[in-house]
Amino acid sequence: MYSLNLDTNAFLTDYWQKKPLLIKNAFPNFEEIISPDELAGLACEEEVSSRVVVTEDNDWQICQGPFKDYDKFGDSHWQLLVQALNHWHPDSAHFIDAFRFIPDWRFDDLMASFATPHGGVGAHIDNYDVFIIQGEGQRHWTVGEKGQYAAKNNDPTTPLIEGFEPIIDVVLEKGDMLYIPPGYPHQGQTLTTAMSYSIGFRAPSQQELFSEIADGLIDSNTGLKRFTSTDEPAQPSELSLSHQQGMLKLVSELASDPASFQLILGNMLSQNRFELDICEPDEPYTLEDMEDYISQGALLYRIGGLKLLMLEQDSVSRVFINGEAFEFPLAIKADIAQLAACFNFDNQQATLLLENPQTQAFILTLLNRGYFYLGE
Template sequence: MYTLNIDTQAFIKQHWQQKPLVIKQAFIDFEDPIAADELAGLACEEEISSRVVVTKGDDWDVVQGPFEDYDQFGEDNWQLLVQAVNHWYPDSQALVEAFRFLPDWRFDDLMASFATPGGGVGPHIDNYDVFIIQGDGERRWKVGDKGQHKRRGDNPNSPLVDDFEPIIDVVLQKGDVLYIPPGYPHCGETLSLALSYSIGFRAPSQQELLTELADSLIDSNQGHKRFNSVDEPATPGMISQSHQQGIMDLLTQLAQDPASYQTMLGKLLSQNRFELDICEGEEPLTADELLEAIEQGAIIQRIGGLKVLQLENDNEQRLFINGEVYTFANVTNDMLQLLANQVRITPEEASVFTANAAALDILTGLLNQGLFYLAEDDCE
């Protein structure tokens, strides 16, 4: 178990999405959730997103995985980064759990890195919130203030920026955490062989929202209302300000109508950027077999990275799971909350489903789709 040594509500009020923060010994007696050789092994897999960043003076080369070996990179000045480790390495889920004081819809992934002395990715700006957790070894981090920072090589699409004046300059040691909100330039330098972890939280952009909303309206055959007016401009070639605003108000009306956007939001926010480790069994499970497994003490476990979300004030009994809608007939809100909030459902908790045939069928279907799996209680 990992327990953050901070007042989470005070953090949200004073720092979240506002300003960076160094939390020394945020985790007391921190233990790395994954070893360096295990991380290197994950980066050998085709379906797992990984890369090596090689430091070359004031420049950086990026080599995309998978990797067969690492001898080519030498003994210093490189860093291995593996995305979505929580999808593929169940033991890392406990570290993710420590940050669930923030909503699941924001959570992106747990990235793990192994770095040699001098390794880093260069000064850059992220468009998401990130918590950097130091494991074995030491890394020096510099964080600059928000502002107009020149992009490296004058490339407006590059995340890299020119050097900046730091407002934070700190050496992170095992168990330390550095929080960086979007827009703050930062740069890490490895001082000794090091393992570190980045937990990212994202929100959709306006582009993403409009794209998803348009697709949703087409799929549901909604959004046919057109602009009409009671006044016209004096000249035929003019689009008046009132017409401009009236046309754009059509979008505002959609944004104020839950029936127009809720399904789209639920599907969008429950999707993952990275591939999931789907856990389908060899033979489909029946509802009776699930009942028997629960009676024998099986845990119903969510696969790593899976998002199970519920909309507040939803007028339907449904959940959004991995970009899909799951409607539950004749279930209580407690059942929906249990699935949305619990990564592990104990036999005692699962008993609320066993008395509801429809809910049990849906739960059986989720297991057969490989989104959940049956596990033993490792606390016994």
Template sequence: MTDAMYTPNFDTQEFLAHHWQKQPLVIKGAFAHFQDPIAPDELAGLACEEEIASRIVLTKKDNWEIFQGPIEDYSPFGDANWQLLVQAVNHWYPDVEPLVNAFRFIPDWRFDDLMVSYATPGGGVGPHIDNYDVFLLQGEGRRRWKVGAKGQYSPRGGDTHTALIDDFEPILDVVLEAGDMLYIPPGFPHRGETLETALSYSIGFRAPSQQELFSSIADHLIDTNGGNKRFTSNQEPASPGLLSVEQQAGMLALVSEILSQPDHYQTVLGQTLSQNRFELDLAEQGESYSQEELMEALEDGACLQRIGGLKVIRLEGDKHLRLFINGEIYDFDAVDDDDADELDDKLMLLANAFSFEGKQALDLCQREAIGQYFIWLLNSGYAYLA
């Protein structure tokens, strides 16, 4: 499988300027000569696994029935009107990595997962609205997609816990074939219908909500026993049953003060946005690696490879020398000041690269701090030697 096969066949910068988070877009031939990086039977194999999130959606007259995985027997579903969906395939199946890399014109912190679906004719999930950006890339087979305008839609059957809605008037109605892609920003209703047995790839990007950010900040303050400053005021209202406007403003100012301190908000953002919603496939850990063993392996031509789906994030303007990895903080602050500037550049490389080949890895390991970081990655199951 070559990376070249998964080179976007469209202007990504123009896309970001004019369509990203604004309007749905059909890109015919988004990937030229597209070939599926996974076969249907391999996808079915992943759906057997307990730790992998999968489901079957069965299309019934005017309704959909969902069967949660693991799924081992497909015979009850027949040969039409159902769809298998497997989440976070990029965590478990390394051959899809070149396809995921093709979407790194959008930063890693936004990337949610690569979901792959196998659908029989008539299979689909019904009209629904997502709260994230999604690229729907067609593999083998053909699917018809309809997209509606943003607006107020009633949840299907009055159930506010479902993303399904009553139907909508389409502004886009398109048939996708291998290599074609549909981009849908949050809030646009859409529905897919399979015309002939199809593999489809859903590349999802998500950003935090106010609720999620406040919840993360509260967790951080509790964990660090921070945010203990109490409200004080210079004067009290004349009426005993009243909370004055000044006091309301003063309490909100206390909250704003916490939110304006980088030590709080940068830590919260780094930890929250480097975490994954789906389980990672941690590398098997044998004995703990030593610096000497790592250097020997690299000299023998080994390559240090990050596991699929692992997020490594550097915060611009962070006064600490640190990386955020899957919700954890890896600190380089103890390094000599003379080395700090040079190391700052290296941290960006450590965040951007998925793998470190022999010579490059050996050069990086000349810095003891980076060698120790590689050992920590290996011993945490976040990387392996290939």
């Protein structure tokens, strides 16, 4: 288990999405989540999102995975980044649990990095919240103040910037953590061969919300109400202010009706940016199969990265899983909430869940979808 040495209530009040924070010894006696060799092996897989960033004369070259070997990169000036480690490495679930004081809908992924001396990605600005946790080795981090910064080499397509004046300048060592909110420039450079991890949290933009809402309305053939008016402008070429406001009022009407947006939000926020390691069985489980495995001591696991979200005051009794709504009887709401709250269940917990036939049927559906699996 990973114990986070942080007053989470104070953090949410004083720092979350407000300003950066350095937490020395955030994870006392930190144990590496994955070995460098295991990480390198994952980056050989087609399904895994990986890249190598090579530092060259104050410039950076990005090589996309998968990788067959790493000899060509040499002994320094590069780092390997593997996204969504939590999708492919079950042991990382315990680490992610330490950050669930922030809601699951915001969680993006756990990224792992193996870096050689002088490896780094350059000064840049992210549009999401990130926690950077140092494993073995040392990395030098600087963080600047929010502001307007020139793009690297005047290239409008690059996320890199020319530079900044640091407000945090620190060497991270094993177990240290750095929190950086959106919009704050930062840069990391490896001093010694190092492992590090970043936990990212995202929120939708206005563009993304409007796009999803539009798609949702089209898919459900709803939102068909049209604008009407009680007055017309004197000039035929004029779009009056009252007409402008009346049209936008149609949008605000949708936003004030939960039945119009809850399904869209639930589907949108339960999806993942990265591929999931779906564990569909070779042959569908029967109820008897599931009961037999549990009676023999099997444990129940959720696949890595899968989100189960429930909306407060939802207009329908349902849970959102991987971009899809699953309705359930109100009588088993507590069981569904437990499934959403935990990543895995020991045999006793699984046995208790299966006592209710309606919960049995729901878990059977999740097993046959490959969203949950039975194991030792």
